[in-house]
Amino acid sequence: MKTFLSNAKKFFAKLPVMIVAVVIAVAGLAIYIGLLARPVSTGMAYSFTKTLTEEDGVQGGVTIEYKIIFNGNKANIVYSYESGEEKSEQQSGEFWTLRNGNKILLLTTSQDMTQEEYDAAVAELKSDKESWDAIWAGELNASGAAVMKIDAFKLSTFGETSSLDGLDELTCDGAVIFAAVFGVVEALLLAVAGLSVALYIIGKGKAPKEEQPKQEA
Numbered sequence: 001m002k003t004f005l006s007n008a009k010k011f012f013a014k015l016p017v018m019i020v021a022v023v024i025a026v027a028g029l030a031i032y033i034g035l036l037a038r039p040v041s042t043g044m045a046y047s048f049t050k051t052l053t054e055e056d057g058v059q060g061g062v063t064i065e066y067k068i069i070f071n072g073n074k075a076n077i078v079y080s081y082e083s084g085e086e087k088s089e090q091q092s093g094e095f096w097t098l099r100n101g102n103k104i105l106l107l108t109t110s111q112d113m114t115q116e117e118y119d120a121a122v123a124e125l126k127s128d129k130e131s132w133d134a135i136w137a138g139e140l141n142a143s144g145a146a147v148m149k150i151d152a153f154k155l156s157t158f159g160e161t162s163s164l165d166g167l168d169e170l171t172c173d174g175a176v177i178f179a180a181v182f183g184v185v186e187a188l189l190l191a192v193a194g195l196s197v198a199l200y201i202i203g204k205g206k207a208p209k210e211e212q213p214k215q216e217a
Helices: 002-012 015-037 115-127 129-136 173-206
Strands: 045-052 062-071 074-083 091-100 103-109 146-150 154-157 169-171
Touching: 002 015, 002 173, 015 173, 045 173, 062 169, 091 115, 115 129
Parallel strands: none
Antiparallel strands: 045 062, 045 169, 062 074, 074 091, 091 103, 103 146, 146 154, 154 169
16 A cells, blocks of 8 residues: 555656646636536526425426526427326427527527528617617516526526516526536546645655766866
């Protein structure tokens, strides 16, 4: 065991190993920060599950589930419910979306609007600055569309006029799990890099100095 630890210390004290460890740790940290700060977890499901009981006026209990998956300027919304032994088939629909910073607007279904019509609708919205600003302030609901706040981990309703069938908040469980796992890995990478730097510095301090040649009188 002592031999293994000694060899490990010598290995991590080497300059090339230290450089590689630091580069990997720094690159991993940059990627991790970017993942945490990204505005949308593309391709991952934001989900909401709620069970309605008699207190909600529902006999027998009903469990509803929403999933929203964003991909570019479109979102796929999946809805299902379960009541006792009865379970509905999943119903899904694809919707056009428009994002402005940390807010996103759910528009009409992709079947009701072509790409050209979508581009024209977005241009029209942007042409009226007053209405455009009002939409993102939550003051104006554009054609019944829902404005929501979004980040990598959650999607929530925003503004009094904006809602999605009473949903309060959808969570991206995949992003949460990925961030937790990546966080542990990155912590280990930083620890290894820090250890390698420390061992390298200690090793340099213990290295014997070259004797200077004596000058002849």
